[in-house]
Each structure stands twice: as structure tokens, then as C-alpha cells.
Amino acid sequence: MVGETLERVRSGINGMDEMMQGGFAFPSTVLVAGSAGTGKTTFALQFLARGVKDGEQGIFFTTLSEPTQWMLRFVTHFSFLDKDTFGKQIRYVDLGPTLRKDRDPDKLLKFIDDNIAEYMPQRIVIDPISVIGNMIKGDYRMFLYDLANHLKNWRAVSILTGEVLPQEPYPVEISYIVDTVVLLSLGLTSEGTRRKYLEILKMRGTQHTTGQHLMDVSRDGITVTVGLK
Amino acid sequence: MTRQNEAVMQRLRGALDSPPAVRKLLVTMRAQSVTRMDLAVAKILISERKERGIYVTIDRPDKHVLTILSRHNVAGPGEASTEMEPAGKRLFIAKGIFSPAVFIGELLNRIRDPRSGPPLDAELRAMRFLLVDNLSSLAAYNGPKGIDACFGHVAMMLMQYPSMRFIALAGRDSLPALGPGATAFFNLGVEIPDEWLMD
Numbered sequence: 001m002v003g004e005t006l007e008r009v010r011s012g013i014n015g016m017d018e019m020m021q022g023g024f025a026f027p028s029t030v031l032v033a034g035s036a037g038t039g040k041t042t043f044a045l046q047f048l049a050r051g052v053k054d055g056e057q058g059i060f061f062t063t064l065s066e067p068t069q070w071m072l073r074f075v076t077h078f079s080f081l082d083k084d085t086f087g088k089q090i091r092y093v094d095l096g097p098t099l100r101k102d103r104d105p106d107k108l109l110k111f112i113d114d115n116i117a118e119y120m121p122q123r124i125v126i127d128p129i130s131v132i133g134n135m136i137k138g139d140y141r142m143f144l145y146d147l148a149n150h151l152k153n154w155r156a157v158s159i160l161t162g163e164v165l166p167q168e169p170y171p172v173e174i175s176y177i178v179d180t181v182v183l184l185s186l187g188l189t190s191e192g193t194r195r196k197y198l199e200i201l202k203m204r205g206t207q208h209t210t211g212q213h214l215m216d217v218s219r220d221g222i223t224v225t226v227g228l229k
Numbered sequence: 230m231t232r233q234n235e236a237v238m239q240r241l242r243g244a245l246d247s248p249p250a251v252r253k254l255l256v257t258m259r260a261q262s263v264t265r266m267d268l269a270v271a272k273i274l275i276s277e278r279k280e281r282g283i284y285v286t287i288d289r290p291d292k293h294v295l296t297i298l299s300r301h302n303v304a305g306p307g308e309a310s311t312e313m314e315p316a317g318k319r320l321f322i323a324k325g326i327f328s329p330a331v332f333i334g335e336l337l338n339r340i341r342d343p344r345s346g347p348p349l350d351a352e353l354r355a356m357r358f359l360l361v362d363n364l365s366s367l368a369a370y371n372g373p374k375g376i377d378a379c380f381g382h383v384a385m386m387l388m389q390y391p392s393m394r395f396i397a398l399a400g401r402d403s404l405p406a407l408g409p410g411a412t413a414f415f416n417l418g419v420e421i422p423d424e425w426l427m428d
Contacts, residue, residue: 007260007365007400026260055426056261117300120268122261153293155264155363 006205009122009157012050012080013043014223019200019209025179026122027155028204029148031129033162033170034184038196039217040161042078043184044125046221047159049080052089056122059091059115063099063131080221091119095126105136105143113150122156129160130171141173148177170201179204185212198224233425237266241273244419245396251417252387252394258421260365260400266421267362267398271303274358274396275320282358282393284309285325285332288366294322317352327370329361333382337389353390359383360396364411365403373408380414 008023048058133140151158162171181201197212291311299305309320
């Protein structure tokens with residue numbers, strides 16, 4: 001079977017590992033793309049929380065300059081998140097000051113590398129990556145290429161979340177540098193109800209389920225029901 | 230340091246204290262912890278015991294490894310080098326991308342043929358370890374012949390330099406892919422239990 005020799009880590013998303021031979025390939029880079037409100041940050045936190053349960057360390061880079069206490073205030077109602085793990089097994093690092101101060105892609109990469117080198121996490125999140133394109137000087141595509149290469153060297157699973165623009169299904173410039181693309185979307189059911197969907201668009205070295213699958217966000221986090229569309 | 234970390238370090242120190250006859254040591258753990266264990270082994274060998282040696286990285290750039298060792302005060306640019314030169318540094322970090330066999334082969338050729346560069350034999354005689362940081366990757370890039378060639382080159386290196394030990398780290402789930410010859414090659418296996426890696 002494809003990808004049998006790859007090591008895998010559990011995604012933490014209820015129902016998703018069965019869609020992808022048991023989890024994300026380790027190490028690999030993953031783009032989680034979707035429009036506002038589709039659950040990208042929840043997905044990323046659930047992924048980090050699963051890592052803690054499996055004895056792994058995580059690092060959460062935010063590009064939104066959102067103070068830790070505000071981010072935590074909105075997410076701590078989730079049952080999967082143990083507040084005691086924040087600052088310990090899960091580190092929170094704000095990329096905002098570095099981004100605003102220098103707008104220099106090389107300095108930003110070094111800052112990211114330095115933090116990863118210090119904590120040596122097995123799970124990395126950058127949320128959202130798409131903001132960086134508007135903030136750095138220079139070539140965004142080159143930055144993304146360098147970032148992906150740097151992340152792969154860390155032998156971790158890295159999730160980059162990407163905001164989807166109205167005219168594009170997913171951020172194309174990021175999708176070609178990652179191993180996996182997961183698309184979160186909103187859609188109307190035949191009854192006129194707005195529902196959320198998860199779709200694995202691409203996953204290197206893995207036989208994965210295709211198509212959109214119904215996804216629900218509750219206190220327990222995201223649950224995907226494979227087969228329900 | 231937590232009790233779990235101390236337990237890991239003690240097990241590694243115990244293994245590295247093995248009699249000189251134990252020259253081929255395999256440390257296994259879950260794949261997700263290999264990078265941290267690489268660092269732990271390097272700390273013991275280089276920071277604690279001040280040993281000289283070669284660190285071969287299979288799937289990372291040599292400069293990346295130097296960054297990690299420097300960041301954790303194991304070996305900075307003053308002590309480690311990515312260039313193998315005579316009378317050099319305490320640690321040589323070598324790229325063994327795909328397989329350490331290529332790098333070891335080049336090293337052995339250089340020793341046999343003095344015209345190929347400055348002499349390295351005295352340098353290598355002072356080295357006490359040949360560390361391979363993620364043997365798991367060997368199976369991803371090589372078939373059985375390539376894996377055999379790797380161990381063949383390591384054996385030649387150990388024969389040439391009797392004071393040198395071979396230490397390799399690998400994710401335990403990758404061992405079947407490496408084949409029975411790989412595990413049989415080592416004379417000591419050390420397992421790091423998952424529960425020691427939980428903090």
C-alpha cells in the first residue's frame with residue numbers, strides 16, 4: 001500500500017485519521033485552507049492538543065499579533081485543550097513584532113528557526129501564513145519556498161493555515177510547497193442549511209479519502225463524518 | 230530536569246559506558262523523538278565527555294545540525310565544523326544525505342590516497358565516535374543493496390579506526406524496513422520507552 005513505510009502522527013481531528021492511513025506523514029508540511037469561520041485555528045489547536053496527549057511538544061506561531069490571553073479566552077472552552085499545557089508542552093510565539101519591525105523575510109525565518117531550535121517541537125503551527133504575504137518586503141513565493149524547506153529540516157509535522165480569497169478555492173502559492181492540502185469550506189445543504197465541510201485535496205505518499213465530508217465543530221472540537229456530504 | 234529526562238539520560242550514559250568491545254550501538258525510540266534523542270546523545274558525548282567525533286546527518290543540512298548544537302551549547306562554530314580538515318575542530322558534522330556510505334567512502338578514499346587532499350589519518354585516530362542521526366531515513370532512500378553498502382562502509386571505518394564507536398539512532402518502527410541485517414550489525418541495542426518521553 002502507498003505510504004506504508006512512512007511514520008505517522010495522529011491529527012487529533014475526530015474521524016480524520018481514518019481518511020489518511022492513520023494520520024499525517026511524519027515529518028511533513030500541511031496547508032489547512034479555508035475562508036473565515038471554517039475552523040482553521042480550531043483545527044490547528046486540536047492538532048497540537050493531540051500531540052500533547054501523545055507525549056509530543058508543539059509550537060504555535062501567530063501572525064495576527066493577538067495577545068496570548070485573548071487567543072486563550074476564545075479557545076479554552078474546548079474540552080480537548082488543557083490550559084495547563086500552554087506555555088509548557090504548547091508554546092505560543094507571536095510573529096507580529098518581528099513582522100512589523102523589519103518586514104524582512106530572512107529575519108523572520110531566523111526568528112522562526114531560533115524558536116523551533118530552542119523548543120525542538122514535533123508539531124508546529126503557523127496561523128495564518130497568508131497574512132505574511134502582505135507584510136514582508138520581497139518575494140513572498142521565495143519566502144514560502146525557504147520556509148517549507150526550513151520546516152522540513154525540523155523533522156516535525158507543520159501546519160500552515162491559509163485564508164482563502166473569494167476568487168480562489170485555496171491559496172495556490174502555498175499549496176505547491178506543502179505535502180498535504182486540507183480544505184475547510186462552507187456550503188448549503190439541499191434544505192438550505194449552511195454546513196461545514198472538510199476535504200483532503202492532496203496528500204503525498206498517502207492513499208486518502210477524496211471529496212467533501214461533513215464536519216461539525218462542537219465543544220469537543222472538529223469531528224468529520226466520512227461519507228456524509 | 231524532570232525525572233523522565235533524567236531516566237533517558239541515565240540510560241544513554243549507561244549504554245555509552247559499555248566496554249570498549251561494544252563498538253556498534255543502536256538507540257531506538259519512537260520516530261517523533263529521534264531529533265531530541267540525537268541532541269541528548271550529542272550532549273553526553275561532546276559536552277559531558279569532551280569526546281571528538283563525526284556526526285553524520287542523513288536527512289538534514291549539516292549547517293542545520295550545527296545551528297541546533299550551537300543553540301543548545303553542545304558545540305558552537307568554534308568547536309564544530311562542516312569541513313573536514315586536519316587539526317580541525319572537536320566535531321565534524323557531515324552530510325550523509327541518502328546514505329552515510331557516500332561520505333564514508335570519500336573519507337576512506339582520501340585516507341588511502343594522500344594526493345586527494347591534506348592528510349586526515351591522525352585526525353580520525355583521535356576521534357571516538359561516528360554518530361548517525363536518523364538511521365530510519367536510510368530505508369526511505371535505499372534498497373537492501375544500499376543498506377548493506379552503508380553497513381559495509383561503517384565496518385571498514387571501524388576496522389581502520391579501532392578507537393571509534395558507531396552510534397546510530399532510529400525510530401523503532403523503521404527497523405523492519407531496514408531489514409534483519411541492520412539490527413544484527415549492532416552489538417548493543419538500547420530502547421527508550423515512550424513513557425520516558427512524555428514531558
